[in-house]
Amino acid sequence: MDQRPIQPRTLKGFRDFLPGPMLRREHLIETAKRVFRSYGYSPIETPALEYSEILLGKGSDETDKQLYRFDDAGGRDVAMRFDLTVPLARFMAQHTGTLGVPFKRYQVGPVWRGENTQRGRYREFLQSDFDTIGTESILADIETGLVIHDLFAALGFTGFTIRVNNRKVLTGFLEHLDVADQAIAVLRALDKLPKIGRDQVSGELESEGIGRPEANEILQLASLRGDNDEILATLGPLVGSSERGAEGVSELREVVDGMMAAGVAGERVAIDVSIARGLDYYTGTVFETFLDDLPDIGSCCSGGRYDDLASLYTKQRLPGVGASLGVDRLLAAMDELGVGGKRDTAAAVLIVYFDASRRDDYLALAKELRSESLDVEVYPEPRKLGAQLKYADRRGHRLALIAGDREWAAGTVQIKDLASGESVEVPASKAGATCLELLGR
Secondary structure, three states: OOOOOOOOOOOOOOOOOOHHHHHHHHHHHHHHHHHHHHOOOEEOOOOOEEEHHHHOOOOOHHHHHHOOEEEOOOOOEEEEOOOOHHHHHHHHHHHHHHHOOOEEEEEEEEEEOOOOOEOOEOOEEEEEEEEEEOOOOHHHHHHHHHHHHHHHHHOOOOOEEEEEEEHHHHHHHHHHOOOHHHHHHHHHHHHOHHHHHHHHHHHHHHHOOOOHHHHHHHHHHHOOOOOHHHHHHHHHHHOOOOHHHHHHHHHHHHHHHHHHHOOOOHHHEEEOOOOOOOOOOOOOEEEEEEEOOOHHHOOOEEEEEEOOHHHHOOOOOOOEEEEEEEHHHHHHHHHHHOOOOOOOOOOOEEEOOOOHHHHHHHHHHHHHHHOOOOOEEEOOOOOOHHHHHHHHHHHOOOEEEEOOHHHHHHOEEEEEEOOOOOEEEEEHHHHHHHHHHHOOO
């Protein structure tokens, strides 16, 4: 009996990665790790699966609904992590005695949310997080903004804006309006402002029991515009006598001033009072990062301060601040903007293979080039030059090394720049140095 072949397909919201996109993904991750390490962050890893009680109620009602949750083979109620921050809080509660504080970590790994898919948004996606745990110092908040800035600059973006706000400003303003008991509902509604607009947010606020006059004042606060100094001058009177609000305004000023003192251009950091961040655990500074040439794709790096999250797992106070890079969303943006280039091979150099009797010579040449920190591929079988160069062009090799009978006899190789079409013939002993020079290394 014939069996019909299984249809090859992927689940909605899940993807395969071909070599080209995967190379760009790895380049992004390697760049991020390099920036994290330059600030003293160390790598950790946590499991994909956690007990459900670890994850439930830590983000929002929406993230609870999006959890991939099930009973495992042992009858345990488990769920797949929806971000890397909540597992970090559990991790720190378990390991603080060993690690000590302050502790700076980074982690790169997949997370899962059963949400509706859209451009740059999937059900399985990669996050790249960095956090500082165990200090309330505003320096850690400033440094978070600096890491975001250096990361986007290292990836080749010239136009991006880090928008910054402080939850204490919003909370203090709500205290001033005497609706502080509705803070979570207000923050969640404001987080939807770019997606659903002012009128729908106003309706959502009123549905939560907030009067129309108060809802209008909240939206007026969120619509504040101007340069950073103008907004800070306006915020002081708006929070009134609220000590928490005044503290938030002061922290906002320190973050902006600190980032600029460290060399961030003024136009790259902007106070935006509408930034609320939808997750419930944020308590102070919040960040969202937008690409100036592609703002509609949304924030590509977000985060903030969360001083109480770990209190769910330990009596020890473990304040934290950090951010998460939306790797897949940023990759979608890089593709649209043409940042980072496109290649389907990790090897910049292809060695053309002419003569089967010279196989070992080609392999020795490749080994010599690799010893000089070059990534090299040897074509696997002897074929005509045109076919091998066509392969190199399609795969994205930068250079082709050509050595036939004449070159072997003369002790030389030809190096062809596949972008310009120009070739240079050099002694075989100088092949590596010439390749490095042509590659700009």
